[in-house]
Amino acid sequence: MIIVLKPDYKIYIDFIKKEEEIKTPLFLFTDEHYLVNIKNKKRLNEIISTHYLLYKILKSKPQIYYNKKGKPYIKDKPFHISISHSGKRITIGISEKQIGVDIQKTDNRLVKISHKFVNARDKETLGFNINSLTLIWSAKEAVYKLDNNQVKFTNLHINKVLMQNKYSGQLLINNMWTVDYFIFEKYYLTIAKSKNNEK
Secondary structure, eight states: OEEEEETTEEEEEEEOOOGGGSSOGGGGOSSTTTGGGOOOHHHHHHHHHHHHHHHHHHSSOOOEEEOTTOOEEETTOSSEEEEEEETTEEEEEEESSOOEEEEEEOOTHHHHTGGGTOOHHHHHHHOSSHHHHHHHHHHHHHHHHHTTTOSOGGGOOEEEEEEEOSSEEEEEETTTEEEEEEEETTEEEEEEEETTOOO
């Protein structure tokens, strides 16, 4: 497991497990019949892995709920969570403040759909190649999750790069959100926060 620790958030990254890799996955769930209704094997493994990673983090059986917009939360816990999957990786962000977390594996298919999420300002700020496309997609996805799934990708503009080195940096989006990013293996990890850092 990879752990990213910052003053205002903690990020946990692990591999997505297969059902058979966890001896008794049903112990993670309050409703043992929940898994029976999930037919897609990939989705099933993602759900089991999410609960298993949270179990390792919290040291107790996690009960994940979702609000009307699909934002996850854990009842009666004094923190916010955000969850993402891509490729063989899962990530969970935990913070006392609202955050949006995304992980995205570099994928050439992003080039074909780039017109749906990249605008002229983004290209001017970050350029146009598979690495910048992955970062743009992931950053906007993180903001989307932070904003309770209400903001449209086409309305998001990457204003500038606030900080940058070889494997990490920070972006400013719409002068409203900052997005920290980290690069490892072929993955981009992004964490979106409101500039005023509201709870």
